[in-house]
Amino acid sequence: MSAVNDPALPDPQSADPSGADSKALREAFLRVRQRTLSLAAPLSAEDAMVQSMPDASPAKWHLGHTTWFFERFVLGHDPGYRPIEPDWHFIFNSYYETVGPMHARPMRGLLSRPSLQEVVDYRQMVDERVACLLSGGVDPEVLEHLTLGLHHEQQHQELLLTDIKHALWCNPLRPAYQPELQAVTGEARPLEWHRVDEQLVEVGAPPWPAATAFAFDSESPRHRVLLQPHALASRPVTNAEYRAFIDDGGYRTVDLWLSDGWARINAEGWTRPFYWDEDLEREFTLGGVRPIDPAAPVSHLSYIEADAFARWAGARLPTEFEWEHAAAPLPVRGNFADRGLLHPAAALGPVDAGAPMQMFGDVWEWTSSAYAAYPAFRPLPGSLGEYNGKFMSGQQVLRGGSCASPADHMRASYRNFFHPPDRWQFSGLRLARDIR
Structure with a gap:
């Protein structure tokens, strides 16, 4: 998967949060989720675990946290829902004090387990459940939470890039995230x-x-x-x-x-x-x-x-x-x-x-x-x-x-x-x- 050649994502705002257009929202959901995996694709498991400073988070944590958001606030809207890995609620909660305690932010880089593959598998299971949910009639409040979750994930797509940039810069070898990225030069327009x-x-x-x-x-x-x-x-x-x-x-x-x-x-x-x-x-x-x-x-x-x-x-x-x-x-x-x-x-x-x-x-x-x-x-x-x-x-x-x-x-x-x-x-x- 390439992180640079993906087609533009459909606008999640185009889906009607009243529930009349859950199909469009389902398509947007799958595209946004795939885009995040595409951005993480150039990273090794070792890259994905690195936390280079307290303000940044490991790529693996971004993958897990955005998934937890959908599991907690979309799937978990059903009182009868049972989490896939209940113990992961603690490590992938970020700052939602009202839903429970969380792992300390500066310590996210110590989470060698779950493995990167386990987190990717977790994403797939949640994605399948959300996609199934969106195949039928959905509570308007659930669609609102899902729309918010899409924009939340897009924020983390940017953070994934800026956080891994800092982590790779901290490496004395200065490795590239993607060596083949195109470099363009131009001329600055006159300042007016x-x-x-x-x-x-x-x-x-x-x-x-x-x-x-x-x-x-x-x-x-x-x-x-x-x-x-x-x-x-x-x-x-x-x-x-x-x-x-x-x-x-x-x-x-x-x-x-x-x-x-x-x-x-x-x-x-x-x-x-x-x-x-x-x-x-x-x-x-x-x-x-x-x-x-x-x-x-x-x-x-x-x-x-x-x-x-x-x-x-x-x-x-x-x-x-x-x-x-x-x-x-x-x-x-x-x-x-x-x-x-x-x-x-x-x-x-x-x-x-x-x-x-x-x-x-x-x-x-x-x-x-x-x-x-x-x-x-x-x-x-x-x-x-x-x-x-x-x-x-x-x-x-x-x-x-x-x-x-x-x-x-x-x-x-x-x-x-x-x-x-x-x-x-x-x-x-x-x-x-x-x-x-």
Whole structure:
């Protein structure tokens, strides 16, 4: 199975969660599940067990956890259901305190058992049971849980890639996840500024499942915000532009950095983006060590690095609402995982005249907005209410998806979130500036 040539997945949002279109949802379920196995196919059993840091998880755990989610919240909706391996509930639960205890996250790499093959077999058994369930009439609440589970699995598809990238980078041999990944180079489009006048705009998504289109609860409800006059950069910051920041002493200039950021870069010796070599000419990719493309969006930056660069450039990071307002009218297309590059690239193909470029795909774009609840936010009922709301503390919002994100998983209202020092994700930035 190839991780780069799979056809695009059908949109799970196209299935009617009322139960009228369980066949379409069944097809989406099988395709999403197969896609995850395809992404794991290049990994050995040894690769799949490695946990290189507490924030990352082994590929084997991703395979098991996403399966547990469907077993627990879809099949387990039936009070008479009996789990396939009851003891695995403990090791594959992630953070759902209301459904029981869980194995400590930093210890997931110690799970030599069950074996990789046993986890794959577990996936197959759960897949068969869910597919059988979807062959008949299904409770609408079960279909809602399954739809959420598909989007949950797509999140873990991206995490599987970013986590194994970190694990392979930790290996002194710097082995490639897929040596045959295509490397493309291009030219960065000239940087332009798109002016936005002061205005009251609507952002966010209508609450799902009341609304037809899927959105996580943290994206809701739709509400109005006042945008101040500002300008948004036409594209993300490139490797060449970030190199200029480094060459100008950006990592040695204290007044560019937030206090926590200055302490972090000095304590950990940061002098360049994650995965860049010391020579600033090469970087580690999922295809191995390759030359840095100056025109590609810079990636694997923390929020504190993105903020420091913006100060150096005489600009700032956009708010998440400025970003969403610019992205909302645009089609959701770009360099996503479906394209098979699994690495940021300069703008490929045509762009929309007069609109910002690369709003979707390539790199998650840090915003200046803290990950917090929208006005009148309501989490999903029951245990699934633990999915987002309880993490609304000490994290920043990122927007737009990356080269490791599934294309049909993205939308303008999507809110990703990470802690300010996190940099193992495909995270970059787009500049904004105030207009007086």
